[in-house]
Amino acid sequence: MTSISDQLVDALGIMIMGMGLVFIFLSVLIVGIGIVAKLCPAPVVAKPDALPSPIATNRLDPKLVAAITSAIHQYRA
Amino acid sequence: MEGLMAFWAETGIAHFEAGQLLMMGVGCLLLYLAIARGFEPLLLLPIGFGAILANIPNAGFTEEGGLLWYAYHVGIETGIFPLLIFMGVGALTDFGALIANPKTLLLGAAAQFGIFATLLGAIALNLVPGFEFTMTDAAAIAIIGGADGPTAIFLASKLAPDLLGAIAVAAYSYMALVPLIQPPIMKLLTTPAERSIKMEQLREVSKREKIIFPLMVVGLTILFLPAATPLVGMFCLGNLMRESGVVDRLSKTAQNELINIVTIFLGLAVGSKLSAGEFLRIETLGILVLGAVAFSIGTAAGVLMAKLMCKLSGGKVNPLIGAAGVSAVPMAARVVNKVGLEANHQNFLLMHAMGPNVAGVLGSAVAAGVLLAVLG
Structure with missing residues (x-):
């Protein structure tokens, strides 16, 4: 039975060390990712400059429409 | 008549032993799970047929x-x-979500607690008469908690080849059972309010960052944990082929043809370890139980770590994503997404869960490296 308790102590040691190492390794990686992110900032995705939207080009200025309408009325009158 | 007798002596019927029939039954069960239930069919089908x-x-x-x-x-x-296979997985993995939110690496680390707690559990099981796991056996069993098939098979082949069949079957079965095992644990450890937390959208990650990442991981492994370089090295090679964008042909081969070919033979070879003499032992039962425990503890540790991060960040982290820390890519992340949607119908956690998910792959590879370095 003593051997099992010895083994348990060993296993506990491996557990603590293992978790420690996994955390340290991945924490170093976090720092690394942070540094890389600083060094090469994500390219600012250049948003295409507000393209004249097709709807806008089709739409007529209401004032113009009003003028044309009144002109037609006057011509017909 | 003599010819008939000779023929009879060569038939299967004359030579069947009960154990072999039972193992064929196990093989059929695996085939059923793969074909009818759709559990990890890519592996359970060849493994099941290999067992037959x-x-x-x-x-x-x-x-x-x-x-x-x-x-x-x-x-x-x-x-x-x-x-x-690990190279192929590397070529299939997009680290974008992880690079955008590197803190999720801590979740992938926390979930590895399942591995090391099970190491303790496997040794403690020696108290039960009939079990005699050595430390290397215990380590190979514990890696099931990493929820990563190739890592489990790699470590088992190095540390405990006798137990490989049972370990591989346990690892893949539990990975297939992720949607059943994880949600109860996740719901037990979180409140509905925590589950419905929405997370900020991830930032864009530049191509250069994605290319540097695998190189950095390999560099760190070389410096700190050379024992993990076989796993991490192949993984990063696959990922670099993907992200560099200059070897699309190689990347596609690693992702598709190569990984498929290897999967067929890997499944058959693992199935060959399911012969009656090697599988029908009391240890197998212990391995199946320990595997489930490892998985559950890993999930719980991930969720608890995410809860801690949630508290520290002032409620910006949804604790559910911690459950994805046990690799099992992409199943665990999908489960997180599903449980998140149940709590809040507009909460899509998939991308956020992919970070801890791929972190879990790295975490289990590192844990496997630690076990190899200490016990190998």
Whole structure:
């Protein structure tokens, strides 16, 4: 039975060390990712400059429409 | 008449032993799970069929010179198959979500607690009469908690080849059962309010960052944990082929043809380890139980770590994503997404869960490296 308790102590040691190492390794990686992110900032995705939207080009200025309408009325009158 | 007797002596019927029939039953069960239930079919189907082939009396598949013997000898004893699969997984993995939110690496680390707690559990199981796990056996069993098939097979082939069949079957079965095992644990440890937390959208990650990442991981492994370089190295090679964008042909091959070919032989070779003599032992039962425990503890540790991060960040982290820390890519992340949607119908956690998910792959590879370095 003593051997099992010895083994348990060993296993506990491996557990603590293992978790420690996994955390340290991945924490170093976090720092690394942070540094890389600083060094090469994500390219600012250049948003295409507000393209004249097709709807806008089709739409007529209401004032113009009003003028044309009144002109037609006057011509017909 | 003599010819008939000779023929009879060569038939399967005359030579069946109860154990072989039982193992064929196990093989059929695996086939059923793969075909009818859709559980990890890519692996359980060849493993199940391999189990049937391995238990045919007088066929000689698993004897020296037989097909399955060669598949095992060439691919698994040497560790080549799991490593090739790992390269393919690397080529399939997008680290974007992880690079955008690197803190999720801590979740992938926390979930590895399942591995190390199970190491303790496997040794403690020696108190039960009938179990005699050595420390290397215990380590190979514990890696099931990493929820990563290739890593489990790689470590088992190095540390406890006798137990490989049971360990591989347990690892893949539990990965298939992720949607059943994880949600109860996740719901037990979180409140509905926590589950419905929405997370900020992830930032864009530049191509250069994605290319540097695998190189950085390999660099760190070389410096701190050379024992993990077979796993991490192949993984990063695959990922670099993907992200560099200059070797699309190689990347596609690693992701598709190569990984598929290797999967067929890996499954068959693992199935060949399911022969009655090697599988029908009390240890197998212990391995199946320990595997489930490892998985559950890993999930719980991940969720608890995420809860801690949630508290520290002032409620910006949804604790559910911690459950994805046990690799099992992408199943665990999908489960997180599903449980998140149940709590809040507009909460899509998939991308956020992919970070801890791929972190879990790295975490289990690192944990496997630690176990190899200490016990190998």
